[in-house]
Amino acid sequence: MSFQRVLVIGYVWPEPTSSAAGGHMMQLLQCFTTQGWHVTFASPARVGEHKADLAALGIAERAIELNDDSFDRFVAELQPDMVLFDRFMMEEQFGWRVEQHCPQAVRVLETCDLQSLRDARQGLLKQRLHASDDENDFSALFAEAPDTLYAHMSDADITQREVAAIFRCDLSLMISPFETQLLTERFGVPASLLHDCPLMVEPPATAALTFEQRAHFVCIGNFRHAPNWDAVLWLKQQVWPRIRKQLPRAQLHVHGAYTPPKATALHNPAQGFLVKGWAVDALQVVGQARVALAPLRFGAGIKGKLLDAMLCGTPSVTTPTGAEGMRTGERWPGRIGHSADELAQAAVELYENADQWQAAHEQCHEHLGAQYATEPHAQALILRLQQLSQSLAQHRRANFTGSMLRHHLHKSTKYFSQWIQSKNQSV
Structure with a gap:
């Protein structure tokens, strides 16, 4: 039939x-x-x-x-x-x-x-x-x-x-x-x-920016999705202050559809925490960042924000929950942390170490072809x-x-x- x-x-x-x-x-x-x-x-x-x-x-x-x-x-x-x-x-x-x-x-x-x-993981949190x-x-x-x-x-x-x-x-x-x-x-x-x-997905037609051509951190996700909002709060309160302590000039660009007032209220240029709202072209935004942050404390499924990072060759820092459905095994294209301390330290190391960054960058393309080809x-x-x-x-x-x-x-x-x-x- x-x-x-x-x-x-x-x-x-x-x-x-x-x-x-x-x-x-x-x-x-x-x-x-x-x-x-x-x-x-x-x-x-x-x-x-x-x-x-x-x-x-x-x-x-x-x-x-x-x-x-x-x-x-x-x-x-x-x-x-x-x-x-x-x-x-x-x-x-x-x-x-x-x-x-x-x-x-x-x-x-x-x-x-x-x-x-x-929902069960949200309850456990x-x-x-x-x-x-x-x-x-x-x-x-x-x-x-x-x-x-x-x-x-x-x-x-x-x-x-x-x-x-x-x-x-x-x-x-x-x-x-x-x-x-x-x-x-x-x-x-x-x-x-x-x-x-x-x-x-299919890999982008244009070449990804290099380590030297990129700057700052990015966090992206629909604000109507509860795990994303929780991740932004944890970033603001615990993870980002630890990163800024080591990288006082770094910026975090937070993007997401349907940005509520409670999210825009977190915007603080003095802290380098910039809430920028919906991204017309998510891949362009993620592709310009040096490191993507996704500190998800609960959730399920495949994380689109982490797949976008792979598409852009952008190393990412996330939790075991964030990495769970992503089919990478132990070869995560970035780092996985269990605490705010681990996430922040991993983010700083990837941001400053060109060799570590390049190795994660190359793993992005390996996973795309092996796991997500259309x-x-x-x-x-x-x-x-x-x-x-x-x-x-x-x-x-x-x-x-x-x-x-x-x-x-x-x-x-x-x-x-x-x-x-x-x-x-x-x-």
Whole structure:
């Protein structure tokens, strides 16, 4: 079977210049359109200020409503061969409607990252901060084993919702090998329901700037993303003062989409801490910096800011959480630290030592070609989808847990959604 019509239901409209999630969605859309498939992107979200021009790529756009049977008429008329849900919330909201009107459509979940893992780590960080006034060393937090993570995740509502959506779909796209392993080994998700699909990029056409041509540090990330805001706060309060003590003339340029007043309030030229807001061209900004800083104390998935650093040949300093899904093994293109002291010292050494910087710079390009090249990952994804469509009945028969969850949860979701619709219409 060859897909002719593909429907993507987005949690938000894609903004590739604002987040890694938006970039990954655009990469998936590119994979589909390259095959000649007719793609429709639908979303109940408001249009953001940095939304991609999908129409220019030949992708149809459709605004849809939550808890409204207008979607039923839309999807019944479209009759897609495949539906991709952007994050589990969209599968919860629209999955039963898709199954009711397009039962033979392949249902795919774009996880982006495991939000339940990110939430669990945020909770662990809050516990750690509540239990200790030490905001320097977080070695114990970064060393949490999968069994410990599972213990914190398993009872949470968001985990049960997210894992249930993974079981209900025919295939879920995973960007982090660690998360795939966590799902299969701790949550019992069959490997047949998961597909490894990281960010897919091509190296820049222009040569990267040299050590001598670069200056200052950079930190970049969407401020609406909680791990990014926490990282900026830790930078401001703990990491950056340690760097400035050794490099009193250095500057840190902080960029991010949707910069809130609480972030701009951190701007302090006297301290070299410059909050510059959204970067029109993230690669240009990161490519001019000598070192990228990403002191993430919690999070999940692949970090787009660290992949951008690799694309620019910019060595980066991050934590084990930041490096976790990045597929580099022990050869990190920069340094990894467990404390504010370690991060600051690593940043200073990379900034001042041309030999260390050059070695990390070269590793950036090695990892790009080996782990993130577009063509092999795009081909593998298309092949997996085509194979799935050819054996869909058998695939679903083997996934009894998914069938059972669809039977029960979709009915409850269906009736709750219909109740909301009826309530809205009576007002």
